[in-house]
Amino acid sequence: MALIRLVNVTKKFGEITAVDHIDLAVEDGEYLCILGQTGAGKTTLLRTIAGLLKPDEGEIYIEGKLVNGVPPEQRNAVYMFQQFALFPHMNVWQNVSFGPVIKDRSSEEVKEVSSEILEMVRLADRKDAFPHELSGGMQQRVALARGIASGARILLLDEPLGALDARLRVDIRRQLRKLVKDQKLTAIHVTHDQEEALMIADRIAVLRKGTIEQMGEPHEIYSRPRSIFVAGFVGGANFIEGNVVKIDSSSSSIEIRGGYEIRVSDTSKRVGEKVVVAVRPEDISVGLEEVSGSNNFHGKIESATFIGGSIEYKIRLENEETVSSRILLSGNLKTYEATEGIVVSFSPEKCFVFPYPKAGLLQEIEAI
């Protein structure tokens, strides 16, 4: 049975519908990421689950019980703010023991629980420090410890890593997931960082304009995006417009600008349908020779950008279409100096095909 279940939940602010008829089920012990751009309704959804906002429509169940009218303190779900919200007038110990104290646990119990958890996040020696005396990473750990010490089984994390610097963010991702799993907690983690979501989550819900665009395990979202938006937002892709001209048993042909054709293994579209083909940059290879069995296009390199372990080429094809290709750098790989006479290749299996969106391609990719 799902630990948290949302049925048809809607939340409006005046004219704006922040959360639009969402159904969602989170299993006990699951780490769920809600991924979306700024303004997609992520925080509103999370606050509604916490009980900090009342939904205008729909029901929220926690452990099978309808909690719509239940105040936040009785939901057993702790909300963690991006800024951590450590009480500035209390030291680490007082912050961490806030939950047990406010719930009237016995003083021995308070002491036992709080010191155990402080040990766990390796902050026992800083228990007399005040929040402003701690580094960002430490504050993050105190906030987590405080949440766990309150006895909550559900963590609602609102951009929990947003206030940390890039390096720390990657470290803490792992620790965060490990902590949730070790403590057998259930986490709903809101983020706009697709890399973070792909790395940390059991499942990801991609949120857009208050609705769930796609939900699934990280590799599923990445390898089988269900919409142009998801393909672009998670992982990134080249988008090429075209029309389906031929379908046979194992592949379809799509005619693109300049009369060229792309062969794709997707056969679900109809002949004559206007479509968008999405290909991830890492699925496009760059060479001097054509690759048999792949789509091959000739072009010239417009720019090459070195990004750490890989190199990203922008290539202008003969039909004036521009694609980007990301190549992992390894010992024997040569980088291309010449800008002319380049061949880009990608296999038909690596092409996602979507119906052409009504509002236009650009609108679809950029819309929040």
Next chain:
Amino acid sequence: MPLRLKGSAGLSKTVVWATLGALLVFVLLPTFYLISYVFVRWNEVRVEVFENPIIGDENWRQILKVLFFSFRLSLSTVAFDLVFGIPLAYVLARKRFYGKSLLEDVVTLPLVIPTSGFGFATLITWTTVAGLGGALGLNSGLIPLNALIPVVDVTFILFTVHVALTFPYIVRTLETKFQSIDITFETASRTLGASALTTFRNILFPLSLPGVFSASVLAFARSLGETGATLIVSGVSSTASIAIVRWTSEFKLATASFMGSLLVVTAWLIILPVELYAGRRARSFRIPYQLPTSLSNRLIKIERLVSRRLAYLKDILPLIVVMVTVIVPIVVVLNSVILYWSTDPYTGKVQGGVLYQLFGPSNYFSSVVRASSTSIIVALASTYIATCIAIPLAFVIERRWYGDFIRSILKVPLIMPTSSLGLSVLLLWGSSGFNLVSSGIWLITLTHVVFSVPVIVESIIAAYEGSEIQMYEDSARTLGATAYNAIETVSLPLIKSGILTGFILSFTHSLGETGATFIVMGRDITIPALVVNMVEALAIPAALFTSTYLIILSLILLAVIRIITRS
């Protein structure tokens, strides 16, 4: 989230209703009663003001004369304030220099010092031999009490006092406004080639226009309603607020309340449109004026020259104003107390000394002691009652959709002329209203509650909005705290400094209030009212001593506020 969400959780209906009820009865009702009194007793007002059997409409002509005098005084004061206050506010907002916080304190001083004491200090500085006249070797005051300023036709001494008392409103309001405007706009303008003055005219000033208006309105209202210092320096001229005091003491309640209502209504008529304008302006912006190009080009050249050659003027001139209107009077009064301590330094008579007047046959010392205890009891009681109303009220304002409305209603007691305020409380609680409280210490307390509530509420709201209370409280809630627990363990400790600051501000305000107190005090005289009485009885050395005592008391309180807000 771009939307500001007002969480409704956390305040029970009972608390909200009790708070709003207290607000209505203690703070708002007196004003409404004053205005309704005029309507209910219109016949009485008509007979007394317009159709007096003996003097006809002489009272009405008096009212008009006094009103116009007040308007001339207030308008010229605000104009002067703006000319010198804007540069000072700019310097305080944009420059870092040694002694800046001291300068800020000095500018704020007239808000803290009891007005009657301050009025007295100005009076002796300019019009007596103990002041500047003596210092310059004359054997009279530098300027006669009734010397008029040409054109505006108000007395110099009244003008000086009103400038000193309203200057802080202009400077501090604009300083805050300037600080709230991103300095990068000005940096951009400067790097694009505009001089400092052109930048100010084209960037900072238009962006601050709503602030300029609200500051002017505050200063105007303050000047219109000023009673304490005005009572002391008015001489033969009479402002509207003093007229109310005089008529009340002559039991011409109908005339007084008519005048009081007129003042309240005019103050509102002027303030309301500006508030609305400033509120709307804050959202959408456009430079409200456009100069023809040739004029504009010439102006830019002049501004470049002035920015280069005369920049020091903007630092120096406002300093001189502060020096002359604030510091000199305080220094003079402190100095005079020492001079007059045992004898009158000019006549050598013991009877003219402070000691003789305090402990001699007139025994002013016991009056001072009695007034001190009255003042302190009133200040403590009214501040305590006001705090009890203000804390829940601040939460209601922050958490209810009608909060902004209540906050703007709370401006009524702040802009209300103090003598009108005193009169309204007297009418409401006294024998012509509820008939529950008669003139004296408890009526003073009720009067002080009226202006203390908004003072404390504003201070709490500043602390509330400065820290993210809602986030902390939400956090506490999801950690298991009930709504009440969250307020008690998280919100109240976080706004503690705001409550304390408000408490002391209100205490100081109560200690120095003169105009309203004068009307409702009956036989329980407070210290500032005692100063007025002493001046009227020409017991100058005693007044010197009491003023000094008041000034020092409020300086101590100011220091306490400083210490609290710093930590």
